[in-house]
Amino acid sequence: MPEVTRLLADIADVGRDAVRGGWSRPVLSTAELDLRAWFVGEAERRGLDVETDRNGILWAWWNPAGLPLRDAVVTGSHLDSVPGGGEFDGPLGVASALAAVDLLQQRGSSLARPLAVAVFPEEEGSRFGVACLGSRLLTGAIDPDRARGLRDPEGVTLAEAAAAQGFDPSSFGRDDEALARIGCFLELHVEQGRGLVDLGQPVAIGSSILGHGRWRLTFAGQGNHAGTTLMDDRRDPMVAAARAVVAVRDAARARPDARATVGRLRPVPGGTNVIASRVELWLDARHPDDAVTTALVAEIEQLARQIAAEEGCTASLVEESFSVTTVFDEGLRGRIEAVLPNAPLLGTGAGHDAGVLGTVVPTAMLFVRSPDGISHSPEESVEDADAEAGAVALADALESLLT
Numbered sequence: 001m002p003e004v005t006r007l008l009a010d011i012a013d014v015g016r017d018a019v020r021g022g023w024s025r026p027v028l029s030t031a032e033l034d035l036r037a038w039f040v041g042e043a044e045r046r047g048l049d050v051e052t053d054r055n056g057i058l059w060a061w062w063n064p065a066g067l068p069l070r071d072a073v074v075t076g077s078h079l080d081s082v083p084g085g086g087e088f089d090g091p092l093g094v095a096s097a098l099a100a101v102d103l104l105q106q107r108g109s110s111l112a113r114p115l116a117v118a119v120f121p122e123e124e125g126s127r128f129g130v131a132c133l134g135s136r137l138l139t140g141a142i143d144p145d146r147a148r149g150l151r152d153p154e155g156v157t158l159a160e161a162a163a164a165q166g167f168d169p170s171s172f173g174r175d176d177e178a179l180a181r182i183g184c185f186l187e188l189h190v191e192q193g194r195g196l197v198d199l200g201q202p203v204a205i206g207s208s209i210l211g212h213g214r215w216r217l218t219f220a221g222q223g224n225h226a227g228t229t230l231m232d233d234r235r236d237p238m239v240a241a242a243r244a245v246v247a248v249r250d251a252a253r254a255r256p257d258a259r260a261t262v263g264r265l266r267p268v269p270g271g272t273n274v275i276a277s278r279v280e281l282w283l284d285a286r287h288p289d290d291a292v293t294t295a296l297v298a299e300i301e302q303l304a305r306q307i308a309a310e311e312g313c314t315a316s317l318v319e320e321s322f323s324v325t326t327v328f329d330e331g332l333r334g335r336i337e338a339v340l341p342n343a344p345l346l347g348t349g350a351g352h353d354a355g356v357l358g359t360v361v362p363t364a365m366l367f368v369r370s371p372d373g374i375s376h377s378p379e380e381s382v383e384d385a386d387a388e389a390g391a392v393a394l395a396d397a398l399e400s401l402l403t
C-alpha cells in the first residue's frame with residue numbers, strides 16, 4: 001500500500017460519526033487528541049523532534065545538521081474536521097508531509113534549512129466558531145482574550161476546554177519566537193472543487209484563496225404554544241429565518257462569483273410543539289473582492305431586518321470572523337513552479353491556515369484532485385495514485401526549498 005494511503009488507513013477509524021456519517025473530529029475532542037498523539041508517534045518514528053507551542057500548534061522538526069531554528073521550511077495542515085466531514089480535508093496534508101519526509105530521507109537529501117511539519121488546531125472553527133484559530137492566535141490575528149472566551153455549542157469556553165486537556169490558555173497569543181523560525185509555509189490540501197478534474201491533472205499549485213467570513217444572524221420573536229397560538233397571532237422567528245435563508249441564496253446569486261451559505265441554524269428553545277422565541281443562524285459568505293463580500297453581507301442584513309419586521313420579529317447581525325482574499329507569494333510560487341512545471345495554477349474558495357500564515361510569511365499551497373469535487377461531506381474522496389503524486393510533488397517542492 002502506498003505511504004500516504006497507509007498513513008490515512010491507520011487513522012481511518014478515529015472519530016467516525018455513526019449518526020452523521022463520515023468523521024467528526026472537533027478540536028480538543030478525544031478523536032482530535034488521538035490524532036495528535038498519532039502524529040507525534042509518526043513524527044518521532046521518523047526521528048523528528050516534536051514540540052507543542054503556546055497556542056497548541058504541534059511542530060515536528062527535522063534538522064539533522066543542528067542548524068539554528070530559523071528560516072525553516074514549514075509544511076503541514078490540520079487534523080480537526082467539520083461535523084460529519086470527509087477523510088482527507090486536513091489529514092491529507094499532514095500524512096503527505098510525513099510521506100514527503102520519508103521520501104527526502106530515502107533520497108538522502110541534505111538540508112541547508114530546517115524542516116518542520118506543523119499541525120494547526122481548530123482549522124475548521126467547527127467547535128469554537130472561528131476558523132483557523134491556531135494560526136490566528138500564532139499570528140496575532142485574533143485577540144487572545146476573545147479566543148479564550150469563545151464558547152462551543154455546549155457553552156464550554158476555549159479556555160476551559162484547553163485547560164481540561166492540560167494546555168495553558170493564559171499563554172495563548174501572538175508567538176514571535178515561533179514566527180521567527182518560519183522562513184516559508186507550504187500546505188498541501190485536497191482541492192475540494194472540480195478544478196483539477198476539469199483540467200485532467202492530479203496536482204495543482206495554489207494561487208489564491210477567496211476572502212470569506214462568518215456572521216451570526218439572530219431573529220427574536222415571541223416564544224409561544226404551537227396549539228393555542230392562532231396563525232395570525234404569531235411572531236415566529238423560525239419563519240423569518242426560513243425566509244432569510246432563501247434571501248441569502250438569492251442575494252449571492254445576484255453577484256457573480258459570490259457564495260453565501262446558511263449551514264447551521266439554532267432555534268431556542270427548540271421543541272416540536274414550541275414556537276421559538278429566538279433563532280440564530282450562521283452565515284458564511286465569500287467573494288474574490290472583499291468589498292463585494294462586505295456589500296453582500298450589508299444587503300443580507302438589510303433584507304433580514306425587513307423580513308423580521310414583516311414577521312413581527314427583530315433581527316441583528318454580528319461578524320464572527322473575516323479573512324481577506326489571499327494571493328500567495330509570487331516568489332515562492334515561482335520556485336515551486338520550477339520543480340513542478342506541469343502543475344496548473346488554481347485558486348480556491350476554501351479557507352486554509354495558509355491564508356492566515358500568508359499575511360506574515362511567504363506562503364504557497366499544493367492541491368490534490370478531488371475526483372468529484374465533493375468536500376465537507378462523508379463522500380469526500382481522493383484516489384490513492386493522486387495522493388501519492390501529491391506527496392511526491394510536495395517532496396520535490398520541499399527539496400528544492402531546503403537544499
Ligand code: GLV
Binds near residue numbers: 352
Ligand atoms: C474551511 O474548510 C472553510 O473553507 O471554511
Ligand code: MN
Binds near residue numbers: 082376
Ligand atoms: Mn475544511
Ligand code: MN
Binds near residue numbers: 089123189351352
Ligand atoms: Mn482543510
Ligand code: MN
Binds near residue numbers: 123124
Ligand atoms: Mn479549511
